[in-house]
Amino acid sequence: MFNQFGSTAETLSKASAVMLRIGTDAHLYDDPEDVNIVPLLDSKFESEKCEALKRLLALIAQGFDVSNFFPQVVKNVASQSSEVKKLVYLYLLHYAEKRPNEALLSINYFQKDLGDPNPLVRAWALRTMAGIRLHVIAPLALAAVSKCVRDPAVYVRKCAANALPKLHDLRLEEHAPAIEELVGILLNDHSPGVVGAAAAAFTSICPNNFKLIRKNFKKLCQILPDVEEWGQILLIGTLLRYVVARHGLVRESLMLSIHGLDNNGFYEKDGPVRDITFDKGDGDNSDSFDANLVSLVSRSYIEGPDEYLSRSSFPEIESSAFDSKETTSIAYNEDVKILLQCTSPLLWSNNSAVVLAAAGVQWIMAPLEDVKKIVKPLLFLLRSSSASKYVVLCNILVFAKAVPSLFTPHFENFFICSSDAYQVKAHKLEMLSLIATTSSIASILREFEDYIKDPDRRFAADTVAAIGLCAKRLPSIPTTCLDGLLALVRQESFAGDLKSVDGEAGVLVQAVMSIQTIIDRDPLSHEKVIIQLFRSLDSIKVAPARATIIWMVGVYCSLGHIIPRMLTTITKYLAWSFKSEASETKLQILNTTAKVLASAEVEDFQMLKRIVVYVLELGECDLSYDVRDRTRFLKKVLSCKLACHDPAEDSVTSEENIAAHVVEHVFGRKLKPSSPLAMHNRFYLPGSLSQIVLHAAPGYEPLPKPCSYVFEEHDQLSDSDRQREATADLNGSQESSETVDEDGSSEYDSESYSGSDFSSDGDERTISNDAADPLIQISEIDVSTDQEELRSKRALDLWLDDQPSTSNQTSSALDRNQSSYAKISIGDIGSRVKPKSYALLDPGNGNGLKVDYTFLSEVSTVSPLHVCVEVLFENISTEPILEVNLEDEEAMKESDSAEQTLVGKANASFNNVPTLIPMEEISCLEPRQSAKRLIQVRFHHHLLPTRLTLHYNGKKVPVKLRPDLGYLVKPFSMSIEEFLATESRLPGMFEYSRRCTFTDHVKDSRKENGKDRFLSICESITLKVLSNSNLYLVSVDLPVANTLEDATGLRLRFSSKILSSEIPLLITITVEGKCTEVLKLTVKINCEETVFGLNLLNRIANFMVEPVDQQN
């Protein structure tokens, strides 16, 4: 009857479970593939799409690969339903990297969504777009992020901050400065939520770019309590690193406190000093701490423990301590004070990670007496979840190792409760043995007694070990401990008989070892204990415990009065039991007998010798190779002892003398205490992952070197001043920053720098083909301008900008204020245009053949895809070079598919066109002779080099011809009206701008004093642009309202068409700044081909910054 009820109840509960599952997605998870997903995806109903996507996600959740649905899913990105959109995004992010080509299809939708009025849609689009990790769309994503950084919605800005690490992760070295700039903007945001995310971005992108922090350090500190908890964690770390780098450590802090205490012992790494402090650490002196450990901790924080430990093994190299210049005092330093003030309330935070981070700051920076206040919050964390309890304990352990006195009054917090996990228990035990003092040891030992009876024997064994440690630390208690331990040994040796009881053996072994550690402090006074242990050998069956006791026989064999007399009996017993021992014990028996023999007195010698010989004989035929090895080794070492008949007898030969020395050295020495500064004393920053796993996790960085961030004076000056200074010492800092970001990016850029050196030596080429040169056209319509006329601007032919709409929304307020412009014409500068030449083959690599190439502005006659390149061959060797020719390398056919699709769409029809229109072969090149040849090349990708093969002297050398973006366009002559009309058709996502600086004119203006400043600026800019790219100068405008010195508002417009696709590309350069100083340029590109446009924009910005003397 009851059974029936039972079954009814069961079915009922099953039924209710089924009821509960109705309306959930259970069926989708259970059978995701019971319907055909593809038609659902193509359905016109949102609900069906939704179901299909859910099924796909279920498959993903179960670990199936459903990337083959990608094309169908991507289509749905355009859906209006937010749920479908969300699901599509989830899917896209999961597979985007796997299917890059299809993922590209969705980009346009993201672009569209980025303009959506709903901030949630914008944020989602941004997150997904940045999450699709494709290099091809990275520039687009970066542009999107830089727009969203200024978004009105906080949430979108936050997502933009989160997107930055994603972009940075793609290793876009050329964009690195732009990304860092964005981080700076976001750090300056007024919303705490954004700042938190920006701090996260900062830590993963440029953790050492302290300039960004310096600007708003105070603000960041003040905003800290309002920042979201997750952001707080990282922001605290960032601020700490900044303060250390900027001001150094605090003199009053714990880290440097040893300085005052004992300067002598500070850098001694060996035992004595430490031992003294251990002895002192009886806790009654509340300020006592282990000076060596504290210094080790602080050095580890700064240098990282690996370097520090490796260095400290060579003490002579060790430099002096922290320079007093590298420290600061809290009394005078506002920054430190603010940091400490703002982090201390965070010790009350609800989030344990925040508390720990804040505690870390106080620990490192706070004055010694204030460090106390981190104790209670830390201890309170021990009542949080078991996982965080473990991590917190690990950190507390470090603190306690350095300053046990901090935690001594709170020992009750480390009492173990039954629900603790094993690791937590072990850490608590270690903690208790660290902080035990004479006043608290009684209650701690009583606790330990309870723990020993715990059913978890592993834990009990650890407790026994902890007792040993306590006894070692506190000299007053060993006797009580020893009695207890000996009782334990006796008790356990009975219990240990039972093989069924796990872990029992461990307790016994640990008890013996603890006894050994206690005895080791003062063996003489514990002679009785040693003898008791020897006696118990018979009853103890556990091999490691036996081994330890036997080892003790060897070590203490010459101690006291009783032990030496027992030795023969013991060794006899050992020899007798040798056969039945475990190999571990056998090894110890071998060692011990050898030691006993080595230190044997005359009367026992013969007896002992026989025992040893017997044991060695047994050992030689042992099954274990380790025992056999050991036996053979000992036999040889002891050969001298075994050979002689009397230990007092002096060996005659020198060889035997050496052997005797060896015996003495190996067996006779006293043991050094094991050093606690060994491997396990590795200190990493509090709260770090490395501290938990005890090795430096990838990405772990110790604190920056104190005062490593030098605060330059001109940082304080206004921006323009700084610019001037930067250029005054001839692009010092600027250049270095550039080379950093150019290094290892597309090698194209770095090549252009090295190539520029070659352009200086020699080929004074001017553009020969006048008809094709856009500058000539300008000069034709040119009304030669007088300087006087230019200065009185009213006299110039004024040209009012009647299309205010063209001034784009992103440009500065200046545009709105000044709507009238004067048009400037520039004289013929075509003759001054010197295209840059690049090295194709270095004479060093080419046996004296030097090959340079220069892009020509001519348009190829073969096809619109080809670029004319002039190649200059020069023989600088002493022998003639024969049969020089350049050929296309066939292997270039395949290239990255992603890039192919992007560029390939446009030039699909030209795919049959050869890559290289070959040149005329040079049959012979005499020494010092040079020859020019014209080749026409089709670049497969506008950034990737084309591989060619250079033949000469019958050899083949592969060379790389790198495209210059500036010559992948052709001049496209248009009037200013046409220009403006085209520009207005290409707004929004087709428009990108970048800022850069320009310095060429500074030198020019010094040189040519008579000339008008504006004119010379215009000329130098134009010259720079036209020397590096193939463009048509449309117009040069100057705002009428300008004062004499101010070049702000000067605007140059260039137009061109992309060679391959005939798509027009407009470039506008707007100038800001004073005539005589460094100018700031805003380069803006309008082009439908956004990727190409962005790349060209970067190229232009790069060469504009490049100083003139490097160029020519």
Next chain:
Amino acid sequence: MLLCKASLGYSKKKQGHAKEQERLVPWILWRLWKNRNCLFFQGNEYDAQQLIQKAQEDVVEWEERDGDEEHLNKVQTGLRTTSALQQATHKWMPPPPHSKELVQAVQRKTSWAQSILVTSENLKYSRPKSTRKKGKAKASERGIRASEADMLQCIFLLSDSGEVMLEKQLTGHRVDRSICAWFWDQSICQGDSFKSLPVIASPTHYLFQIVRDGITFLACSQVEMPPLMAIEFLCRVADVLSDYLGGLNEDLVKDNFIIVYELLDEMIDNGFPLTTEPSILREMIAPPNLVSKMLSVVTGNASNVSDTLPSGTASCVPWRPTEPKYSSNEVYVELDEEMDAIINRDGELVKCEVYGEVQMNSQLTGFPDLTLSFANPSILEDMRFHPCVRFRPWESHQVLSFVPPDGQFKLMNYRVKKLKNTPVYVKPQITSDSGTCRISVLVGVRTDPGKTIESISLSFQLPHCVSSADLSSNHGTVTILSNKTCTWTIGRIPNDKTPCLSGTLTLETGLERLHVFPTFRLGFKIMGIALSGLRIEKLDLKTLPRLYKGFRAQTRAGEFDVRL
């Protein structure tokens, strides 16, 4: 070999500081010999690097102790051998016999099979390898950079049988789910101590795990990050999920996997927590409720993803949605306390403290500014606050001033220490003799708190050496589970008698007396009283005139251990 050792000893004596490499030579030779033996007799092979490393360790050991090296291993590791896993001691031990199967088992996951062989035996930790596919040439040149991977890379939800229920990749650096297989293998062969280890260094990733109601939340990272951040985040995810799903178990997660996905996507972006405030998440993603379930059954579609951005994301109080409207303004405050105590084997109260939470449920219109003050704030030992609490007023005069989140939330945690007595006493007694133990436990009210003490229970784990147990009680029920967990459910203490559990335990054959003793865990609940003695003085609201305030309190037993 003899010569090597001899020359070492000799040269040390004569020359003192010989060069590092010279010192290494004999040890390398020694190790070569040992390895040959190892290969010959046990069939294990080690590569050159391991050999050199071991030789270096030998040198260090020799230098340090200058004595018998065999013994030191033990002494030095001492306490540490047991916790070798997290200590990552660089000890070189021969692999256990099952290593070969293990290698074969993981060989198909070639990317990290090699490392598994190494780490699973605790030999030497090898750094997580980069699993990058793009730009790998450059990556390998530079080594792993901080930005190689950002924060958390992936979150897995594992059922209690080790099945991967969900995976959510957070960054482009995908984590293969074979890591879960590794994790599960490890937790099977290493048992509980591995399962309770929150931070694990696997061969390829750092793993963070929390276990909640049988579900393991596993997060992976490859770079340095605050481990507590990961753990706290996982806890937050678990909280939010159990709040959404009304509990946590395998079925609930599977049935609502879409919601879990959507929630995870909102909560974390690129490995960095994005929106974790429950009230805002609720606005973004609707929790499954009966109505929406019915709707979806009837109509077939119901979107639970909100179209609009919750206003809270934009405000300066991100925990509160702007301008909620309620017809009646109500605030409920609850002191929810847990009593932790340890009573040692002598019956002494070693530790007794109360860990409490101030729970609030606020349903207030507009932008209310509340102040809460206690009658006796001085008894509070430690506290932690919800982000909404302003620090200044607390620092200056111990008043909580805050703009509350909407709905249920935890305002603060506190701890009151050094309490003098407990409401319930437990008196266990045990006598053991010739293979059987007699046990008796008395439970009674020590000091009457003034309210009824409810749901008293006592649970304990029988020691391994007990083969059978026969327990009975004069009140309540006793159950013994197969894993030797005993639970005695008492409920309320009757007026007429003292509840008593008594019975006999039979020990395993060969054992005379019990030498290990269980710890009793006490559970109880008292409604209507906060045992810490903390009292709320007043709760003020500046802006709203009409306000309904409700207070209550309860105390439960927390970690209440009675040792036998």
